[in-house]
Amino acid sequence: xxxxxxxxxxxxxxxxxxxxxxxxxxxxxxxxxxxxxxxxxxxxxxxxxxxxxxxxxxxxxxxxxxxxxxxxxxxxxxxxxxxxxxxxxxxxxxxxxxxxxxxxxxxxxxxxxxxxxxxxxxxxxxxxxxxxxxxxxxxxxxxxxxxxxxxxxxxxxxxxxxxxxxxxxxxxxxxxxxxxxxxxxxxxxxxxxxxxxxxxxxxxxxxxxxxxxxxxxxxxxxxxxxxxxxxxxxxxxxxxxxxxxxxxxxxxxxxxxxxxxxxxxxxxxxxxxxxxxxxxxxxxxxxxxxxxxxxxxxxxxxxxxxxxxxxxxxxxxxxxxxxxxxxxxxxxxxxxxxxxxxxxxxxxxxxxxxxxxxxxxxxxxxxxxxxxxxxxxxxxxxxxxxx
Numbered sequence: 001x002x003x004x005x006x007x008x009x010x011x012x013x014x015x016x017x018x019x020x021x022x023x024x025x026x027x028x029x030x031x032x033x034x035x036x037x038x039x040x041x042x043x044x045x046x047x048x049x050x051x052x053x054x055x056x057x058x059x060x061x062x063x064x065x066x067x068x069x070x071x072x073x074x075x076x077x078x079x080x081x082x083x084x085x086x087x088x089x090x091x092x093x094x095x096x097x098x099x100x101x102x103x104x105x106x107x108x109x110x111x112x113x114x115x116x117x118x119x120x121x122x123x124x125x126x127x128x129x130x131x132x133x134x135x136x137x138x139x140x141x142x143x144x145x146x147x148x149x150x151x152x153x154x155x156x157x158x159x160x161x162x163x164x165x166x167x168x169x170x171x172x173x174x175x176x177x178x179x180x181x182x183x184x185x186x187x188x189x190x191x192x193x194x195x196x197x198x199x200x201x202x203x204x205x206x207x208x209x210x211x212x213x214x215x216x217x218x219x220x221x222x223x224x225x226x227x228x229x230x231x232x233x234x235x236x237x238x239x240x241x242x243x244x245x246x247x248x249x250x251x252x253x254x255x256x257x258x259x260x261x262x263x264x265x266x267x268x269x270x271x272x273x274x275x276x277x278x279x280x281x282x283x284x285x286x287x288x289x290x291x292x293x294x295x296x297x298x299x300x301x302x303x304x305x306x307x308x309x310x311x312x313x314x315x316x317x318x319x320x321x322x323x324x325x326x327x328x329x330x331x332x333x334x335x336x337x338x339x340x341x342x343x344x345x346x347x348x349x350x351x352x353x354x355x356x357x358x359x360x361x362x363x364x365x366x367x368x369x370x371x372x373x374x375x376x377x378x379x380x381x382x383x384x385x386x387x
Contacts, residue, residue, distance in 0.1 A: 007207050014215030023181055028223075031177060035227040038169070039234025042162035053089045057156050058242070060090055064151045065097075067113045073098070079107035093156055100253050117150065124254055131342045132319050140351050141342060147258035148249065157243030157250050159235075160261045164251075164336060166231045167265065170272040171330035174224055175279055175304060182216055182283045183296035209377045213284055213370055220280045224273060248339060255339035257353070267355050268334055274359035275330035279304075281366040285373040308332070319343070326354070333358040 018024055063069055073081075073095055076088040081095040095108070101120050102111050111119075124145070128138055244262040248255060257264075279300065286296045311325040311332060323343050326332055332341075333354065344351035352360075 007211055010208055010211035011214055014211050015219065018181070018215060018219050021181075027177055027181055031173070031223075031227050032230060034173075035230035036234055038166060039231040040238065042166055042231070042235040042239065053086055056086065056090050057093060057158075060094065061155045063154055065094075065113065065116075065154050066151045069094070069154065070098070070108075070111070070113050070116070074109045077108075079109060080104075081108050093158075094154055097154075097250065097253055113151065120253060121145075124256060127254065127340060128342050130316060132316055133342055133344075136349055137342070137344050137351065140344060140349070141256050144258060145256040148247070148256060152247060152249050152253075155243055155246035155250055157246050157261055159240050160243035160246070160265065161251065162235050162239060163232060163241065164261070164265060164268060166235060167228065167268045167272050168331075168334045168336070170224065170228050171275040171279070171334055173227065174220065174276045175300070177223060177227075178220055178276070178279045178283050179297045179300045181219075182280065183287055183293040183300075206374070206378070209374055213281070213373070216280055216284050217277060220276055221273070224276045228269075228272070252336055252339045257339050257355075264336070264339070264355075270359050271330070271333045271355065271362075274362040275334065277366050278330070278362035281369045281373075285369045285376070288373050288376040304330075316343075327358055327361055330362075 060069065060072075073091045076091045077083050077095065081099065084092045084095075098108065098111070098116060101116055101123065124141075128141060133141075241262075243250070244260070244265075246261050248257055248259040248261055248264050251261060259267075282303075283296060283300050286299050287293075290296050290299070307325055307329050308331055311322070311329045314322040314325060316322050323345075326341065326343075327345075332338060338355050338358075341354040344353060345357040346352055
Protein backbone atom coordinates (compact mmCIF):
# COMPACT_ATOMS: atom_id res chain seq x y z
CA UNK A 1 0.00 0.00 0.00
CA UNK A 2 2.91 2.31 0.76
CA UNK A 3 4.28 1.87 -2.75
CA UNK A 4 0.85 2.37 -4.29
CA UNK A 5 0.35 5.50 -2.21
CA UNK A 6 3.77 6.78 -3.27
CA UNK A 7 2.99 5.98 -6.90
CA UNK A 8 -0.32 7.83 -6.66
CA UNK A 9 1.37 10.87 -5.17
CA UNK A 10 4.06 10.92 -7.85
CA UNK A 11 1.51 10.26 -10.60
CA UNK A 12 -0.55 13.22 -9.40
CA UNK A 13 2.59 15.35 -9.24
CA UNK A 14 3.56 14.43 -12.82
CA UNK A 15 0.06 15.18 -14.11
CA UNK A 16 0.03 18.49 -12.28
CA UNK A 17 3.45 19.32 -13.73
CA UNK A 18 2.21 18.62 -17.26
CA UNK A 19 -1.07 20.53 -17.05
CA UNK A 20 0.40 23.54 -15.26
CA UNK A 21 3.12 23.89 -17.88
CA UNK A 22 2.63 26.93 -20.15
CA UNK A 23 3.15 24.78 -23.26
CA UNK A 24 0.21 22.61 -22.21
CA UNK A 25 -2.08 25.61 -21.78
CA UNK A 26 -1.10 27.04 -25.17
CA UNK A 27 -1.47 23.68 -26.90
CA UNK A 28 -4.87 23.07 -25.32
CA UNK A 29 -6.17 26.38 -26.64
CA UNK A 30 -4.64 26.09 -30.10
CA UNK A 31 -5.45 22.44 -30.76
CA UNK A 32 -8.96 22.70 -29.31
CA UNK A 33 -9.66 25.61 -31.65
CA UNK A 34 -8.11 23.70 -34.56
CA UNK A 35 -10.17 20.58 -33.73
CA UNK A 36 -13.38 22.59 -33.76
CA UNK A 37 -12.47 24.22 -37.07
CA UNK A 38 -11.53 20.84 -38.51
CA UNK A 39 -14.97 19.53 -37.65
CA UNK A 40 -16.60 22.59 -39.21
CA UNK A 41 -14.40 22.27 -42.29
CA UNK A 42 -15.25 18.60 -42.74
CA UNK A 43 -18.93 19.45 -42.40
CA UNK A 44 -18.68 22.20 -45.00
CA UNK A 45 -16.00 20.76 -47.27
CA UNK A 46 -18.40 20.34 -50.14
CA UNK A 47 -19.62 23.95 -50.05
CA UNK A 48 -23.00 25.40 -50.94
CA UNK A 49 -23.37 23.36 -54.14
CA UNK A 50 -23.06 20.07 -52.29
CA UNK A 51 -25.46 21.25 -49.62
CA UNK A 52 -28.08 22.02 -52.27
CA UNK A 53 -27.58 18.70 -54.05
CA UNK A 54 -27.31 16.44 -51.00
CA UNK A 55 -30.73 14.88 -51.41
CA UNK A 56 -30.25 14.48 -55.16
CA UNK A 57 -27.04 12.52 -54.57
CA UNK A 58 -28.85 10.22 -52.15
CA UNK A 59 -31.58 9.39 -54.67
CA UNK A 60 -29.83 6.19 -55.77
CA UNK A 61 -28.68 5.05 -52.31
CA UNK A 62 -29.18 1.33 -51.55
CA UNK A 63 -29.50 0.40 -55.21
CA UNK A 64 -27.50 -2.46 -56.69
CA UNK A 65 -24.70 -1.51 -59.07
CA UNK A 66 -26.11 -3.44 -62.04
CA UNK A 67 -26.73 -2.89 -65.74
CA UNK A 68 -29.78 -0.74 -65.08
CA UNK A 69 -27.92 1.68 -62.81
CA UNK A 70 -24.88 1.85 -65.11
CA UNK A 71 -27.19 2.57 -68.06
CA UNK A 72 -28.78 5.44 -66.14
CA UNK A 73 -25.28 6.75 -65.42
CA UNK A 74 -24.15 6.71 -69.04
CA UNK A 75 -27.37 8.40 -70.16
CA UNK A 76 -27.11 11.16 -67.56
CA UNK A 77 -23.86 12.82 -68.62
CA UNK A 78 -21.37 13.20 -71.46
CA UNK A 79 -19.57 10.11 -72.71
CA UNK A 80 -16.55 10.53 -70.41
CA UNK A 81 -18.48 11.53 -67.30
CA UNK A 82 -16.94 14.95 -66.72
CA UNK A 83 -19.97 17.22 -67.09
CA UNK A 84 -22.11 17.53 -63.95
CA UNK A 85 -24.61 20.01 -62.57
CA UNK A 86 -27.73 20.05 -60.43
CA UNK A 87 -29.71 18.20 -63.07
CA UNK A 88 -27.56 15.06 -63.21
CA UNK A 89 -25.39 15.13 -60.05
CA UNK A 90 -27.20 12.07 -58.69
CA UNK A 91 -24.72 9.91 -60.62
CA UNK A 92 -21.55 11.97 -60.17
CA UNK A 93 -20.10 10.01 -57.24
CA UNK A 94 -21.04 6.72 -58.91
CA UNK A 95 -19.20 7.85 -62.03
CA UNK A 96 -16.09 8.54 -59.92
CA UNK A 97 -16.43 5.02 -58.52
CA UNK A 98 -16.55 3.50 -62.01
CA UNK A 99 -13.54 5.56 -63.10
CA UNK A 100 -11.52 4.22 -60.17
CA UNK A 101 -11.89 0.80 -61.78
CA UNK A 102 -11.90 1.31 -65.56
CA UNK A 103 -9.73 3.20 -68.05
CA UNK A 104 -10.26 6.98 -67.93
CA UNK A 105 -9.58 7.23 -71.65
CA UNK A 106 -12.60 5.25 -72.84
CA UNK A 107 -16.25 6.33 -72.95
CA UNK A 108 -18.42 5.05 -70.11
CA UNK A 109 -20.80 3.42 -72.59
CA UNK A 110 -18.01 1.03 -73.62
CA UNK A 111 -18.42 -0.85 -70.34
CA UNK A 112 -21.26 -2.99 -69.11
CA UNK A 113 -21.54 -4.03 -65.49
CA UNK A 114 -20.02 -7.49 -66.05
CA UNK A 115 -16.95 -5.94 -67.63
CA UNK A 116 -16.62 -3.45 -64.75
CA UNK A 117 -16.68 -6.26 -62.18
CA UNK A 118 -14.22 -8.33 -64.23
CA UNK A 119 -11.78 -5.40 -64.48
CA UNK A 120 -12.13 -4.91 -60.73
CA UNK A 121 -11.30 -8.59 -60.17
CA UNK A 122 -8.32 -8.49 -62.54
CA UNK A 123 -6.96 -5.29 -60.96
CA UNK A 124 -7.16 -6.82 -57.47
CA UNK A 125 -5.26 -9.83 -58.80
CA UNK A 126 -2.59 -7.54 -60.26
CA UNK A 127 -2.32 -5.76 -56.91
CA UNK A 128 -1.71 -9.06 -55.16
CA UNK A 129 1.07 -9.92 -57.59
CA UNK A 130 2.71 -6.53 -56.97
CA UNK A 131 2.63 -7.27 -53.23
CA UNK A 132 4.49 -10.57 -53.79
CA UNK A 133 1.97 -12.65 -51.88
CA UNK A 134 2.29 -16.31 -51.01
CA UNK A 135 -0.25 -18.86 -52.21
CA UNK A 136 -1.81 -18.99 -48.75
CA UNK A 137 -2.20 -15.21 -48.69
CA UNK A 138 -3.85 -15.22 -52.11
CA UNK A 139 -6.20 -17.95 -50.91
CA UNK A 140 -7.01 -15.84 -47.84
CA UNK A 141 -8.06 -12.88 -50.00
CA UNK A 142 -9.99 -15.08 -52.42
CA UNK A 143 -12.02 -16.35 -49.46
CA UNK A 144 -12.55 -12.79 -48.25
CA UNK A 145 -13.73 -11.75 -51.72
CA UNK A 146 -16.46 -14.38 -51.61
CA UNK A 147 -17.85 -12.60 -48.53
CA UNK A 148 -18.27 -9.38 -50.52
CA UNK A 149 -21.83 -9.60 -51.83
CA UNK A 150 -22.32 -8.83 -55.51
CA UNK A 151 -23.63 -6.93 -57.21
CA UNK A 152 -22.34 -4.29 -54.85
CA UNK A 153 -24.89 -1.92 -53.33
CA UNK A 154 -24.27 1.78 -53.91
CA UNK A 155 -24.52 4.33 -51.14
CA UNK A 156 -23.29 7.93 -50.95
CA UNK A 157 -20.64 8.44 -48.28
CA UNK A 158 -19.41 12.05 -48.27
CA UNK A 159 -20.27 12.47 -44.60
CA UNK A 160 -18.40 9.30 -43.58
CA UNK A 161 -15.46 10.36 -45.73
CA UNK A 162 -15.25 13.55 -43.69
CA UNK A 163 -15.14 11.55 -40.45
CA UNK A 164 -12.53 9.18 -41.86
CA UNK A 165 -10.38 12.15 -42.90
CA UNK A 166 -10.54 13.50 -39.34
CA UNK A 167 -9.27 10.25 -37.82
CA UNK A 168 -6.64 9.87 -40.54
CA UNK A 169 -5.13 13.21 -39.54
CA UNK A 170 -5.07 12.42 -35.80
CA UNK A 171 -1.61 10.73 -35.67
CA UNK A 172 0.00 13.67 -37.45
CA UNK A 173 -1.72 16.29 -35.27
CA UNK A 174 -0.90 14.39 -32.09
CA UNK A 175 2.71 14.03 -33.27
CA UNK A 176 3.07 17.81 -32.89
CA UNK A 177 1.30 17.79 -29.51
CA UNK A 178 3.28 14.87 -28.12
CA UNK A 179 6.73 15.99 -29.19
CA UNK A 180 6.31 19.65 -28.26
CA UNK A 181 4.64 18.93 -24.93
CA UNK A 182 6.48 15.90 -23.57
CA UNK A 183 9.96 16.73 -24.81
CA UNK A 184 9.77 20.14 -23.15
CA UNK A 185 8.76 18.59 -19.85
CA UNK A 186 10.72 15.32 -19.60
CA UNK A 187 13.88 16.13 -21.54
CA UNK A 188 13.66 19.63 -20.10
CA UNK A 189 14.10 18.18 -16.60
CA UNK A 190 17.48 16.79 -17.60
CA UNK A 191 18.49 19.97 -19.42
CA UNK A 192 17.50 22.16 -16.44
CA UNK A 193 19.26 19.73 -14.04
CA UNK A 194 16.13 19.18 -11.95
CA UNK A 195 15.99 15.46 -12.74
CA UNK A 196 18.68 14.51 -10.15
CA UNK A 197 16.57 16.16 -7.43
CA UNK A 198 13.65 13.89 -8.31
CA UNK A 199 15.77 10.78 -8.67
CA UNK A 200 17.40 11.08 -5.29
CA UNK A 201 14.05 11.28 -3.49
CA UNK A 202 11.99 8.35 -2.18
CA UNK A 203 10.84 6.32 -5.18
CA UNK A 204 13.29 7.97 -7.51
CA UNK A 205 14.81 4.61 -8.42
CA UNK A 206 11.78 3.20 -10.22
CA UNK A 207 8.39 4.34 -9.00
CA UNK A 208 9.05 7.83 -10.32
CA UNK A 209 9.76 6.39 -13.78
CA UNK A 210 6.48 4.44 -13.71
CA UNK A 211 4.63 7.56 -12.61
CA UNK A 212 6.20 9.67 -15.34
CA UNK A 213 5.34 7.19 -18.10
CA UNK A 214 1.82 6.65 -16.75
CA UNK A 215 1.21 10.40 -16.56
CA UNK A 216 2.47 10.91 -20.11
CA UNK A 217 0.28 8.11 -21.50
CA UNK A 218 -2.78 9.26 -19.54
CA UNK A 219 -2.31 12.86 -20.66
CA UNK A 220 -1.97 12.02 -24.34
CA UNK A 221 -4.91 9.62 -24.15
CA UNK A 222 -7.10 12.36 -22.68
CA UNK A 223 -5.90 14.92 -25.21
CA UNK A 224 -6.50 12.51 -28.09
CA UNK A 225 -10.03 11.87 -26.85
CA UNK A 226 -10.58 15.61 -26.40
CA UNK A 227 -9.23 16.78 -29.75
CA UNK A 228 -10.60 13.87 -31.78
CA UNK A 229 -13.92 14.09 -29.95
CA UNK A 230 -14.31 17.80 -30.68
CA UNK A 231 -13.71 17.31 -34.41
CA UNK A 232 -15.86 14.20 -34.74
CA UNK A 233 -18.72 15.56 -32.64
CA UNK A 234 -18.72 18.86 -34.56
CA UNK A 235 -18.81 17.05 -37.90
CA UNK A 236 -21.56 14.69 -36.73
CA UNK A 237 -23.73 17.54 -35.43
CA UNK A 238 -23.31 19.72 -38.51
CA UNK A 239 -23.15 17.07 -41.21
CA UNK A 240 -24.23 13.65 -39.94
CA UNK A 241 -22.90 10.16 -40.67
CA UNK A 242 -24.60 9.20 -43.92
CA UNK A 243 -22.85 6.16 -45.37
CA UNK A 244 -22.15 4.49 -42.02
CA UNK A 245 -23.60 1.17 -43.21
CA UNK A 246 -22.29 1.43 -46.77
CA UNK A 247 -19.85 -1.27 -47.89
CA UNK A 248 -16.26 -0.09 -47.84
CA UNK A 249 -16.01 -0.91 -51.57
CA UNK A 250 -18.02 2.26 -52.24
CA UNK A 251 -14.98 4.23 -51.12
CA UNK A 252 -12.19 1.79 -52.04
CA UNK A 253 -13.58 -0.43 -54.83
CA UNK A 254 -10.42 -2.52 -55.22
CA UNK A 255 -10.38 -4.00 -51.73
CA UNK A 256 -11.65 -7.45 -50.78
CA UNK A 257 -12.31 -6.53 -47.14
CA UNK A 258 -15.95 -7.38 -46.25
CA UNK A 259 -16.42 -4.28 -44.10
CA UNK A 260 -18.82 -1.39 -43.82
CA UNK A 261 -17.48 2.16 -43.63
CA UNK A 262 -18.62 2.30 -40.02
CA UNK A 263 -16.63 -0.83 -39.16
CA UNK A 264 -13.56 0.57 -40.89
CA UNK A 265 -14.01 3.85 -39.00
CA UNK A 266 -13.98 1.95 -35.71
CA UNK A 267 -10.78 0.09 -36.60
CA UNK A 268 -9.25 3.32 -37.81
CA UNK A 269 -9.85 4.92 -34.40
CA UNK A 270 -8.15 1.94 -32.72
CA UNK A 271 -5.11 2.37 -34.97
CA UNK A 272 -4.99 6.11 -34.26
CA UNK A 273 -5.02 5.61 -30.48
CA UNK A 274 -2.38 2.87 -30.67
CA UNK A 275 -0.24 5.14 -32.85
CA UNK A 276 -0.53 7.95 -30.28
CA UNK A 277 0.61 5.52 -27.57
CA UNK A 278 3.56 4.52 -29.74
CA UNK A 279 4.57 8.15 -30.36
CA UNK A 280 4.15 9.01 -26.67
CA UNK A 281 6.40 6.20 -25.45
CA UNK A 282 8.95 6.91 -28.20
CA UNK A 283 9.13 10.55 -27.10
CA UNK A 284 9.52 9.57 -23.43
CA UNK A 285 12.22 7.03 -24.31
CA UNK A 286 14.21 9.55 -26.34
CA UNK A 287 13.75 12.12 -23.58
CA UNK A 288 15.63 9.76 -21.28
CA UNK A 289 18.33 9.26 -23.92
CA UNK A 290 18.84 12.94 -24.77
CA UNK A 291 19.06 15.94 -22.51
CA UNK A 292 17.92 18.42 -25.15
CA UNK A 293 14.21 18.88 -26.01
CA UNK A 294 15.13 20.04 -29.51
CA UNK A 295 17.04 16.81 -30.12
CA UNK A 296 14.06 14.79 -28.93
CA UNK A 297 11.65 16.66 -31.22
CA UNK A 298 14.06 16.35 -34.14
CA UNK A 299 14.55 12.63 -33.56
CA UNK A 300 10.83 11.86 -33.32
CA UNK A 301 9.91 14.05 -36.30
CA UNK A 302 12.87 12.81 -38.32
CA UNK A 303 12.11 9.18 -37.57
CA UNK A 304 8.44 9.70 -38.42
CA UNK A 305 9.27 11.26 -41.80
CA UNK A 306 12.02 8.72 -42.53
CA UNK A 307 9.66 5.81 -41.95
CA UNK A 308 6.99 7.51 -44.09
CA UNK A 309 9.44 8.04 -46.96
CA UNK A 310 11.08 4.61 -46.79
CA UNK A 311 7.72 2.81 -46.66
CA UNK A 312 7.02 4.29 -50.10
CA UNK A 313 10.46 4.05 -51.67
CA UNK A 314 11.67 0.58 -50.70
CA UNK A 315 10.49 -1.90 -53.38
CA UNK A 316 7.90 -4.47 -52.35
CA UNK A 317 10.22 -7.21 -53.58
CA UNK A 318 12.27 -6.52 -50.44
CA UNK A 319 9.21 -7.64 -48.54
CA UNK A 320 10.28 -7.96 -44.86
CA UNK A 321 11.74 -4.46 -44.67
CA UNK A 322 9.14 -2.87 -46.94
CA UNK A 323 6.22 -4.42 -45.07
CA UNK A 324 7.63 -3.64 -41.61
CA UNK A 325 8.19 0.03 -42.43
CA UNK A 326 4.73 0.31 -43.95
CA UNK A 327 3.20 -1.19 -40.80
CA UNK A 328 5.30 1.19 -38.72
CA UNK A 329 3.91 4.27 -40.50
CA UNK A 330 0.88 5.63 -38.56
CA UNK A 331 -0.12 7.89 -41.44
CA UNK A 332 -0.46 4.90 -43.77
CA UNK A 333 -2.12 2.62 -41.21
CA UNK A 334 -4.79 5.23 -40.41
CA UNK A 335 -5.47 5.93 -44.09
CA UNK A 336 -8.17 4.22 -46.19
CA UNK A 337 -5.31 3.19 -48.49
CA UNK A 338 -4.42 0.53 -45.91
CA UNK A 339 -7.34 -1.43 -47.40
CA UNK A 340 -5.16 -1.92 -50.49
CA UNK A 341 -2.38 -3.49 -48.39
CA UNK A 342 -2.71 -7.18 -49.28
CA UNK A 343 0.40 -8.36 -47.41
CA UNK A 344 -0.61 -10.27 -44.30
CA UNK A 345 1.06 -11.11 -41.00
CA UNK A 346 0.88 -14.71 -39.79
CA UNK A 347 1.41 -18.24 -41.02
CA UNK A 348 -0.31 -21.57 -41.59
CA UNK A 349 -3.50 -20.00 -42.85
CA UNK A 350 -3.92 -17.85 -39.73
CA UNK A 351 -3.40 -14.25 -40.73
CA UNK A 352 -4.00 -10.69 -39.64
CA UNK A 353 -4.37 -7.81 -42.09
CA UNK A 354 -2.25 -4.69 -41.75
CA UNK A 355 -5.26 -2.87 -40.28
CA UNK A 356 -5.62 -5.57 -37.61
CA UNK A 357 -1.92 -6.06 -36.86
CA UNK A 358 -0.78 -2.42 -36.68
CA UNK A 359 -2.32 -1.68 -33.23
CA UNK A 360 -0.73 -4.86 -31.84
CA UNK A 361 2.64 -3.86 -33.28
CA UNK A 362 2.45 -0.36 -31.78
CA UNK A 363 1.53 -1.72 -28.33
CA UNK A 364 4.34 -4.31 -28.40
CA UNK A 365 6.93 -1.73 -29.45
CA UNK A 366 5.63 0.63 -26.75
CA UNK A 367 6.06 -2.05 -24.07
CA UNK A 368 9.60 -2.79 -25.28
CA UNK A 369 10.43 0.94 -25.30
CA UNK A 370 9.04 1.34 -21.76
CA UNK A 371 11.23 -1.51 -20.51
CA UNK A 372 14.25 -0.16 -22.39
CA UNK A 373 13.55 3.32 -21.09
CA UNK A 374 13.54 1.99 -17.55
CA UNK A 375 17.13 0.76 -17.89
CA UNK A 376 18.19 4.08 -19.41
CA UNK A 377 16.46 5.87 -16.54
CA UNK A 378 18.19 3.68 -13.95
CA UNK A 379 21.54 4.30 -15.60
CA UNK A 380 20.94 8.04 -15.47
CA UNK A 381 19.81 7.73 -11.86
CA UNK A 382 23.00 5.88 -10.90
CA UNK A 383 25.07 8.49 -12.69
CA UNK A 384 23.21 11.25 -10.84
CA UNK A 385 23.75 9.58 -7.48
CA UNK A 386 27.49 9.18 -8.10
CA UNK A 387 27.86 12.82 -9.10
